[in-house]
Amino acid sequence: MQHFAQGLWQRHQEGQAHCLPIWLNPSRFKHRSIKDYLFGPWLQEAMALEEEILPATWRDSLLLGLQTGQFWLVLDGIDYTFTDPSQMSGAQGSLTWLKDSLAEVPTTPVLLSCRPDTRRNDPRGLAGFTRYQIDPLVYPDNVEIAIEDYFSADRPGQPENPGKPNALANALKEALANPSVRYLRPYLLRPRRLMLCCRFWADQPRDFPVSSGALYNKLVKAFYLWQSEWAPTKPGQQDELAQLLGQLAKQMLGENRADHRPSAPVEVEKIFGKDSPCCVRHCNWAG
Structure with missing residues (x-):
C-alpha cells in the first residue's frame, strides 16, 4: 500500500x-463515518500545517477533490486496525462497514488492503x-475464484445477463480447462496477468489463444488499454518497452529459466539501464 x-x-x-x-488510519475513525x-x-490536523489558508478554503477544496476524484483514500489493513468493534453492527464485517461508509463519498477512488x-x-x-x-494463484481453485470475482454481477460496468450472470466466467474457465492449453496456465x-486475460476475454469471448506468443500479444494489448485509463502511452514508448522486454526474455531463455520467476532487479538493470526507459515506470509494467 505504501508503494x-x-x-x-x-x-x-x-x-x-x-x-x-x-x-487514513482506520483505528482513528472511532464512531465516525469516513x-x-x-x-x-x-x-x-491538515489545517494546522498551513494556518495561512482559511478554514472555508480547506473545506471547499477537500469537498471538491473528493467529488472529482482528485483525492484517493488509502486504507491499509482495514480488517485489523479497528480498535472499537462497537462501531459496527452485528451484521457488519469491517469491509461491509467500510462499503456503507464510503457511500457518503461515492465518487472518491479507494485503495485498501x-x-x-x-474477504x-x-x-x-x-x-x-x-x-x-x-x-501467486493456484490452479484451478484460486484461478477460478478470481475469474468469478472479475465477472461478478456487482462489478461496475458489467452487462446484465438474466439467468446467466457468470456466462463469461464459465466460458473462460472452460477454455482454461481444455487440455490443449494446459501449458499456458x-x-x-x-494475478495481474489473469486480470488482463479477463479483460481481453470480456471483449472477445471466443477462441482462447493456443500459443504463448498469441497469449502474450493479447495480454499486452489488454495491458495498454487498461493502463490508458490513467497513464496513456505513445506507440514509440510501447515499441521501446517491447524491445527491452524482448531482450530480457531472450536472456531468460538462454538461462533455461522454465519456472517463470521474475528476474532480480540487478539483472533487469543491466538491460534497461538505471535511468531508462522512463516508459517502464510510466507504464508501471510488472509481470
Whole structure:
C-alpha cells in the first residue's frame, strides 16, 4: 500500500497525474463515518500545517477533490486496525462497514488492503471493488475464484445477463480447462496477468489463444488499454518497452529459466539501464 500511495504522490509531483493520496488510519475513525472523520479530525490536523489558508478554503477544496476524484483514500489493513468493534453492527464485517461508509463519498477512488480470510468471510464488503491478490494463484481453485470475482454481477460496468450472470466466467474457465492449453496456465497464475486475460476475454469471448506468443500479444494489448485509463502511452514508448522486454526474455531463455520467476532487479538493470526507459515506470509494467 505504501508503494501504491508513493506512486500516486510521485506521479503528481512529476505532473503525470492529478490525484493525491490521503492515507487514513482506520483505528482513528472511532464512531465516525469516513466523511465525518475527513471533515473532522483529519481536516483539523491538515489545517494546522498551513494556518495561512482559511478554514472555508480547506473545506471547499477537500469537498471538491473528493467529488472529482482528485483525492484517493488509502486504507491499509482495514480488517485489523479497528480498535472499537462497537462501531459496527452485528451484521457488519469491517469491509461491509467500510462499503456503507464510503457511500457518503461515492465518487472518491479507494485503495485498501485486507487479509484473504476477511474477504471470504465478508464478501459483500468488496462488492464493486476491483479485487487484486498479491500472492501467486493456484490452479484451478484460486484461478477460478478470481475469474468469478472479475465477472461478478456487482462489478461496475458489467452487462446484465438474466439467468446467466457468470456466462463469461464459465466460458473462460472452460477454455482454461481444455487440455490443449494446459501449458499456458502457468503464465496466468500471477494475478495481474489473469486480470488482463479477463479483460481481453470480456471483449472477445471466443477462441482462447493456443500459443504463448498469441497469449502474450493479447495480454499486452489488454495491458495498454487498461493502463490508458490513467497513464496513456505513445506507440514509440510501447515499441521501446517491447524491445527491452524482448531482450530480457531472450536472456531468460538462454538461462533455461522454465519456472517463470521474475528476474532480480540487478539483472533487469543491466538491460534497461538505471535511468531508462522512463516508459517502464510510466507504464508501471510488472509481470
